Amino acid sequence: MGLTPEELAQKIKDAQQRQSQKPGSSDLEKEGMDSGLAMAARAATDMVASIIVGAFLGYWLDKWLDTSPLFMIVFLFFGFASGFFAIYRLQTGRPFAPWLKKKDKAQGSEDGAAKGEEDKQD
């Protein structure tokens, strides 16, 4: 390697600069996973799972209290609602629901590995 230490230092500096301009390779991987694919991977199952769990919970309550089919129907709707909540939370990256004031939401916005990064990116 015919590099003097100065040249090498310059090369390292250049490389570091290039690295700092674009997101680092591991960051890049993470961005990709966070923004689109990881969220897509979660959306469908989250929704379906909520509905199934809701229905199952209702069925189980009915069996226990002998009120078939009251709770099954009620909890099926709760399941639908919680499925939609799940999608909403995934989208916004916030654990809160829409009825809350802006102030409260700002607090929660840090979480959701999914969203925080994306906001920065945009």
Added chain:
Amino acid sequence: MENPLEQFVVRPLIHLNAGGYDLSFTQSSLIMMIGIALITAMMVLSMRPKALVPGRWQSLTETLHDFIFGMVSENLGEETRKFFPFVFSIFVLVLMGNLLGLVPYSFAYTSHISVTAALALFVFFVSIAVGFAYHGLHFFSTFVPPGLPFLMKIVIVPIEVVSFLSRPFSLAVRLAANMTAGHTMLKIFGGFCISLGIILGVFPMLVNVALLGLELLVAFIQAYVFAVLTCLYIKFSIELH
């Protein structure tokens, strides 16, 4: 054509029966042990030089570590160090299962709901335990979002309970379903290869090459999603809302 689902049959290698329970050592257990041995060997051996300027293996291990550490600290902040080993172990175990499953003649243990459900329930109970450890009985207020009028609570609380209980279910089903679907696709196109003969069989083979690439991506993403959700559930238990 061979049954594309046959690859998921769990075959016992060593028969064991303990008190009426089938505890046979299966090929699934074997691959799982190989995965754990591989990752342990990688961690121990690659970090042995402890070089300031890492070599290939060491930098691979460090990248893996930093990748997960970054994700955990983004979510858990100051509590990162307490939970990092847990999240990292889960991530690596799932990742190994997904990747080793792609090796021919191997077996994807993460394609079985019994494995993923065990992992998911473990995560679920850990998150509950963390919640009780941090907040005691106050943990139950996680079901009651703040700032709600009483009438809304009647509706929202059951919804929150359902969404809470659906966590382990969706965690387990997502991973198992993704792996099963991918491997079934591979097998189906592999079957086309055989039945179409040498000339036409090239086309399904090309599809399979592309699918393998996709499956590699899915293997990483699913392991990552599993780890992210583990983190988020612990975070929700710490922060309650």
